[in-house]
Amino acid sequence: xxxxxxxxxxxxxxxxxxxxxxxxxxxxxxxxxxxxxxxxxxxxxxxxxxxxxxxxxxxxxxxxxxxxxxxxxxxxxxxxxxxxxxxxxxxxxxxxxxxxxxxxxxxxxxxxxxxxxxxxxxxxxxxxxxxxxxxxxxxxxxxxxxxxxxxxxxxxxxxxxxxxxxxxxxxxxxxxxxxxxxxxxxxxxxxxxxxxxxxxxxxxxxxxxxxxxxxxxxxxxxxxxxxxxxxxxxxxxxxxxxxxxxxxxxxxxxxxxxxxxxxxxxxxxxxxxxxxxxxxxxxxxxxxxxxxxxxxxxxxxxxxxxxxxxxxxxxxxxxxxxx
Numbered sequence: 001x002x003x004x005x006x007x008x009x010x011x012x013x014x015x016x017x018x019x020x021x022x023x024x025x026x027x028x029x030x031x032x033x034x035x036x037x038x039x040x041x042x043x044x045x046x047x048x049x050x051x052x053x054x055x056x057x058x059x060x061x062x063x064x065x066x067x068x069x070x071x072x073x074x075x076x077x078x079x080x081x082x083x084x085x086x087x088x089x090x091x092x093x094x095x096x097x098x099x100x101x102x103x104x105x106x107x108x109x110x111x112x113x114x115x116x117x118x119x120x121x122x123x124x125x126x127x128x129x130x131x132x133x134x135x136x137x138x139x140x141x142x143x144x145x146x147x148x149x150x151x152x153x154x155x156x157x158x159x160x161x162x163x164x165x166x167x168x169x170x171x172x173x174x175x176x177x178x179x180x181x182x183x184x185x186x187x188x189x190x191x192x193x194x195x196x197x198x199x200x201x202x203x204x205x206x207x208x209x210x211x212x213x214x215x216x217x218x219x220x221x222x223x224x225x226x227x228x229x230x231x232x233x234x235x236x237x238x239x240x241x242x243x244x245x246x247x248x249x250x251x252x253x254x255x256x257x258x259x260x261x262x263x264x265x266x267x268x269x270x271x272x273x274x275x276x277x278x279x280x281x282x283x284x285x286x287x288x289x290x291x292x293x294x295x296x297x298x299x300x301x302x303x304x305x306x307x308x309x310x311x312x313x314x315x316x317x318x319x320x321x322x323x
Contacts, residue, residue, distance in 0.1 A: 037296040037299055037300070038296070038300060040292055040293050040296045041060060041061075041293060041296035041297040041299075041300050042055055042056060042057055042058070042060070042293075042297075043055050043056055043293045044056050044059075044060075044293050045292045045293040046290050046291050046292060046293065047290035047292060048290045056293070060293055060294045060296075060297035061297050061301070063294065063297075064294070064297055064298055064301065068173060068174070069273070069276075069281065070281065070298065071174050072173075072174060072273060072276070073273075073276045073277055073278050073280070073281040074278060075169060075174055076186065076259075076273075076274060076275060076276055076277055077255070077256060077259060077277040077278050079165065079167065079169065079186050080186060080189060080190060080193070080255065080258075080259055080275075080277065081252070081255035081256070082190065083190040083191075083193050083194050083197075084248075084251045084252065084255055086194055087193065087194050087197040087198055087202065087251070088202060088244070088247055088248065088251065090194065090197075090198035091197065091198050091199070091200070091202035091203045091205075091206055091247075092202075092206050092240070092244075094112060094198055094199060094203050095203050095204075095206030095207045095210060096206075096210065096232075096236075098112070098203070098207060099207055099210045099211070109203075109207070111199075112198070112199030112203065113199055113200065113203070113204070114199075115195070115196045115199065115200065116196075116199075116200045116201065120261055121261065121265055123192075123196065124192075124261065124262060124265040124266050125265065127188075127192045127266070128160065128265070128266050131159040131160055131188050132159075133156065133157075133158040133159060133161060136159075138156070138159075139156035139157075139159075142156040143155065143156050157182065157183040157184065157187075157188075158184075159183070159184065159185065159187075159188040160185045160188055160266060160267055160271075161185070161271055162182065162183070162184035162185055162271065163180060163184055163185070163271050163272050163274050164180055164181065164182030164183060164184035165180060165181075165182070165183075165184050165186050165187060165274070166181070166182075166183065166187055167181075168180045168181040171272045171273070171274060184271075184274065185267055185270070185271060185274055185275050186274055186275060189259075189262055189266070189267075189275060192262075193262075202247050202251075205243055205246070205247060206240065206243060206247075208243075209239070209240050209242075209243040210236070210240070212239075213235070213236060213239045213240075214239075217235045217239070218231060218235060221234070221235055245313075245317040248313065248317070249310060249313050249314070249317070252309060252310070252313065253306055253310060256278065256302065256305065256306050256309070257278075257279055257302070257306070258277065258279060259275070259277030259278075259279050259280060260277065260279035260280045260283055262275070263275045263276060263277060263280045264280065264283075269284070278298070278302050279302075281298060282295050282298050282299055282302070283295075285298060
């Protein structure tokens with residue numbers, strides 16, 4: 001035992017030498033900035049240096065809690081996450097259709113996964129052109145279909161230029177208003193997200209999980225005379241619970257952190273700030289207003305929110321998976 005311990009100690013130096021580059025990179029470029037952001041969140045640090053640097057305690061956190069813009073971006077983030085359940089359900093349905101040894105299944109799997117190979121910015125520019133209310137093909141198709149059905153006076157939504165939304169959320173403050181009911185920029189972004197996500201990584205995860213469902217369970221269900229829906233409800237769905245749990249957790253984390261690229265490329269946060277998410281709000285405070293201390297405080301509030309939601313999901317998911 002002593003010989004093994006001494007041998008391990010002899011290899012400790014070379015091992016540490018090999019992992020040192022990665023460890024130093026993590027410390028300098030990840031752990032260091034994260035810890036530093038926590039420190040400066042309690043300060044008034046601004047790149048513009050409009051006032052002397054000072055430690056302000058929890059002043060930044062108190063300010064953001066009273067900042068209506070913060071709450072509006074939080075509402076925007078939550079609204080854009082409404083597409084997550086539909087994307088998960090769509091990925092599951094597509095995985096079921098593409099599961100097995102059907103003819104041409106590899107081609108269709110590749111076809112549906114293609115958006116994941118394309119750069120996000122390129123897709124956003126494409127969708128921005130597609131949804132253009134003046135020359136975009138989406139509105140031409142919709143208005144042409146309406147004219148065919150006899151609704152000549154109907155006009156398609158203005159999409160990325162509209163503040164309307166399916167829940168009727170107000171623009172200036174957190175609340176509801178009938179004048180905002182309709183289809184607008186947020187709904188266009190959700191639609192684009194669904195088109196991208198349904199055939200993406202979640203579909204592959206479900207296909208892999210379906211391959212691991214024991215065939216004898218389906219055979220037993222067939223013997224019992226179970227219908228297709230009954231087999232899905234009592235066999236397929238329970239077997240996919242761990243995969244669904246993982247996808248749900250990662251989707252919610254991604255939803256809370258996301259939205260920056262979309263807002264930056266497609267709308268610049270407009271119209272009237274309706275597509276600004278928490279990530280875009282942090283960027284705006286840090287690199288437009290140069291309030292690094294305040295932006296760091298918002299970042300840590302976002303981290304706390306993600307951590308709390310993930311913890312609740314984990315406790316609920318672990319309990320249900322055990323059952």
